[in-house]
Amino acid sequence: MPAGDREIDMWKLRDIISPFYAWKRAFEKPFTIRKPLVEREGPPLYRGFHTNDLGKCIGCGSCEEICQNAAIDMRRAAGIEPAHGDSGLRPVIDYGRCCWCALCVDICPTTSLAMSNRYNWISETGEDWVFTPGIDDGGWNEDELGYRRAECAWLLDPSEQKMPVIAPDERRKNFEEMALGYGGDEAVKEAVRCLDCGLCIEACPTHMDVPSYIRAIRDGDLDEGLRLLYDTNPFSESCGRICTAKCQDACALGHLGEPIMIRWLKRYITDNTLDRRHAVLGT
């Protein structure tokens, strides 16, 4: 018999025998475990279902903003009223969308949002996969074994840009303004720290659109920043120096580091548009 024909016969023989090998396995002890019916604890730092300390959460929405899968929706939570520095909203998470990346945990300025090491949840109803962590308790709210942001792993700079000032020896000799004002680099570095949460808008007595004028600094468009300032506050130049800055008390970043120096950023815009103020504002 030619060698090629012999090889074909071998393959046919294997085709006949191989199903019996498979059946032999049916009587062996299974290698898999009966999941998810058998509960098995996730390891420490496992990224399971979220937990949220509702007393610490300020409803800043940074978790919603950073989520690349649009899995988070900020909604009013029963029994939580808006207050100074707290929008009253809380994150609701759709686990049909979540990919467990934990960016929301890493950005949370209050560290209220964390993850449990629980991953078992059985339900055939789609709505059951949308939870408000901290309110809808699947039994893991108190779980502290899952992922949480390490103290050193902060996505944004928690320290403010210091305002340059006249040295004390010089200061004694004149009545010049002590604070010199931010330069361009300092202003942009301070502006990029902003989480864009808008808690400052509610805190400001005239509801200035702070995140938008901070964004204008970041984008290098000071004329737009000036227009935004004077939209709601005709005393922006003075407020950039002497305002009590209630907005800074409400700033989400203040929970972990120093709040954004909103007053100094306002001053930066007015100081650096003096030569064209009337043209920009049409006054």
Ligand code: SF4
């Ligand atoms: S980022 Fe943190 S503090 Fe802000 S809404 Fe989300 S959970 Fe609350």
Ligand code: SF4
């Ligand atoms: S873990 Fe990632 S995907 Fe899931 S809600 Fe948080 S940011 Fe969105």
